[in-house]
Amino acid sequence: MTFDPASNIQHLKQFGEFGGVNPSITDSSTFTFLHADDMEETFLGHMEGCFLYSRHWNPTNKYLAEALSVMEDTESAWITASGMAAITCALLQVCSAGDHIITSVTTYGGTYAFLKNYLPKFNIEVSFVDITRLDLVEAAIRPNTRVIYTESVTNPLLQVSDIPELSRIAHRNNALLMVDNTFTPMIMSPARLGADIVVYSMTKFINGKNDCVAGAICGSKKFIDDLSNVNNGTAMLLGPVLDPMRSASIHKNLHTLHIRIRQHSSNALFLARELSKAGLKISYPGLESHPQHELHKTLMNEGYGFGGMLAIDFGSLEMAHQIMQKMQQADVGYLAVSLGYFKTLFSCSGKSTSSEIPDSVQKQMGLSPGLVRFSVGLDNNIEESLKSILQICKEEGVINLNVL
Ligand code: PLP
Numbered sequence: 001m002t003f004d005p006a007s008n009i010q011h012l013k014q015f016g017e018f019g020g021v022n023p024s025i026t027d028s029s030t031f032t033f034l035h036a037d038d039m040e041e042t043f044l045g046h047m048e049g050c051f052l053y054s055r056h057w058n059p060t061n062k063y064l065a066e067a068l069s070v071m072e073d074t075e076s077a078w079i080t081a082s083g084m085a086a087i088t089c090a091l092l093q094v095c096s097a098g099d100h101i102i103t104s105v106t107t108y109g110g111t112y113a114f115l116k117n118y119l120p121k122f123n124i125e126v127s128f129v130d131i132t133r134l135d136l137v138e139a140a141i142r143p144n145t146r147v148i149y150t151e152s153v154t155n156p157l158l159q160v161s162d163i164p165e166l167s168r169i170a171h172r173n174n175a176l177l178m179v180d181n182t183f184t185p186m187i188m189s190p191a192r193l194g195a196d197i198v199v200y201s202m203t204k205f206i207n208g209k210n211d212c213v214a215g216a217i218c219g220s221k222k223f224i225d226d227l228s229n230v231n232n233g234t235a236m237l238l239g240p241v242l243d244p245m246r247s248a249s250i251h252k253n254l255h256t257l258h259i260r261i262r263q264h265s266s267n268a269l270f271l272a273r274e275l276s277k278a279g280l281k282i283s284y285p286g287l288e289s290h291p292q293h294e295l296h297k298t299l300m301n302e303g304y305g306f307g308g309m310l311a312i313d314f315g316s317l318e319m320a321h322q323i324m325q326k327m328q329q330a331d332v333g334y335l336a337v338s339l340g341y342f343k344t345l346f347s348c349s350g351k352s353t354s355s356e357i358p359d360s361v362q363k364q365m366g367l368s369p370g371l372v373r374f375s376v377g378l379d380n381n382i383e384e385s386l387k388s389i390l391q392i393c394k395e396e397g398v399i400n401l402n403v404l
Helices: 005-010 036-043 059-072 083-094 109-122 134-140 163-172 221-227 234-238 244-254 257-277 293-299 317-329 359-365 382-395
Strands: 076-080 100-104 125-129 145-151 176-180 197-201 215-219 281-283 309-313 345-348 371-375
Touching: 005 059, 005 257, 059 076, 059 215, 059 244, 076 083, 076 221, 083 109, 083 145, 083 176, 083 197, 083 215, 083 221, 083 234, 100 109, 109 125, 125 134, 134 163, 145 163, 163 176, 215 221, 221 234, 257 281, 257 309, 257 371, 257 382, 317 345, 317 371, 317 382
Parallel strands: 100 125, 100 145, 145 176, 176 197
Antiparallel strands: 076 215, 197 215, 281 309, 309 371, 345 371
16 A cells, blocks of 8 residues: 555544634643643653743644644654745754755755855855766765755756655765655655655645745654754744644645645646647656656655646747736736646746846756746646647747647
């Protein structure tokens, strides 16, 4: 039986006060103690089930964390106020001044900027490599390498990371593997494939409504306890805690994630197949033409497809802009950043979510100026969108087939 993250969530018994079918929302920032000794013990981290202050732990966040840890098959999890808070807290928790990180050069632009521009302040060195070249990852290892960092499917080039092999390289060298699984929740379970720490922007597929920003860190109990340690835990001390009201609404959305992911995946596969037949330059891990298609198949859980993200190279920035505006007018979706929404979203990565990456590096990593990243929506009639995209591409001369 393959791993089934959705059923693990389904079988969780989390009730609210008075038998509520949803866990109660606890919006208190502080908590009373009947016995003064218990407060002291809680500060020392020795009391299970006691809450002292919501920056440390909040019961509503704990319910969501529990659901995420059964989804990821990790011992524990921590909820943050953004994906960037998850990434930065997790990295700062494991790295000290003088340490070294190896990262995929292709990552979300904010992550790239943190690694490239921010960490040098703390004397943490970062090597940027093509994560699909394991020989380059191995060659970048140094005695002080503490973390190998990657995204399971990278933003925006949709390269697939060989998590088991990266884990072996990391562990052979006493380093940790940290994986951002934002693009492929449920589709991949990085901790089961060998990752030590899994981070998420829950802003995207997990919440799926674009009504809030949130993140999560999944890992061992020890790691999560360390993150929340009152004396030196990065999450506790930097304090990017998620509001419990938000946490409760994300938690309810998590229960429909498996259905949404399947629909995102089947719509994206349909568009990818049809648009590539029409001659467009498509990158989608579900296409046999994708360089890591076979690898993706070996990493994925059964039944969730290849995800909702695809990229089309329209050749030039000007053409990409023109086509995106027309697609928005034709209601294919919205010209907007972010992903995992019920409407299709598209943006030109080089000038938006990857604009933190200098043009020369974009060129080197193969990020073309005309590359448009699509987060394919939950459309009930994706054929309509296909027709509109083909029509626009014909008008713009990007395809010349009589495909309609
Ligand atoms: N990781 C990935 C892959 C992303 O695409 C993003 C945002 O676009 C982030 C992390 C950052 O998440 P947030 O915007 O929730 O801070």
